[in-house]
Amino acid sequence: MSSVAERLQKKAKRPSGTKQVRLKLVYIDFWSVVKLAFLISVAIGIITVVATFLIWAILNQTGIFDDLDALLRDILGDSNFSIQDTFNVGQIMLFSIVVAILNVVVGTVLGAIIAVLYNLSVRITGGLLVGFTNN
Structure with a gap:
């Protein structure tokens, strides 16, 4: 048993050299990029809808809309004007969903x-040089 342990100990002491590999990226799969772009766009769309709702809720809870209503009533002279009636949460969320889509x-x-443009430009430029190491 000690001979196996000694061999393992000797192997562990050897320094391992870092290897560097340089590869050229000469082709991007079209459908993989489309799927990835779709997933990223859906994530950004969900973030847009949630952020819009949170911003509207914060502005409503802090009373910003009431202060803005009072200011616009003074400027316009119309006592029936309300920004919350004009821009309610349903209309804001509908607009946000349309923007997300x-x-x-x-x-x-x-x-x-x-x-497509990258795959066409590779014919001229030769591709993107990418380096990897085994750290």
């Missing part, structure tokens, strides 16, 4: 366009 569509299309 457009963001998903545009983000996915942009990801596809970037993948």
Whole structure:
């Protein structure tokens, strides 16, 4: 048993050299980029909707809308004007959802366009040089 332990101890003392590998990225799979762009766009869309609701709720709870209503009533001279009636939570959330859906569509299309442009530019530039080490 001691001979096995001695061999393992000798192997552990040897310094391992770091190896560096340089590779060229010469092709990006189109559908992988489209799927990744779609997932990132959906995540950003969800963040947009949640952030919009939180901002509206904070502004409503702090009374900013009431102060803004009073200011606009003084400026416009209309005693029936209310910004909360004009921009209620339903309208704000609907607008936020529409923006999120457009963001998903545009983000996915942009990801596809970037993948195609990169794959076309590789023919001219030769690709992107990427280095890896085994640290």
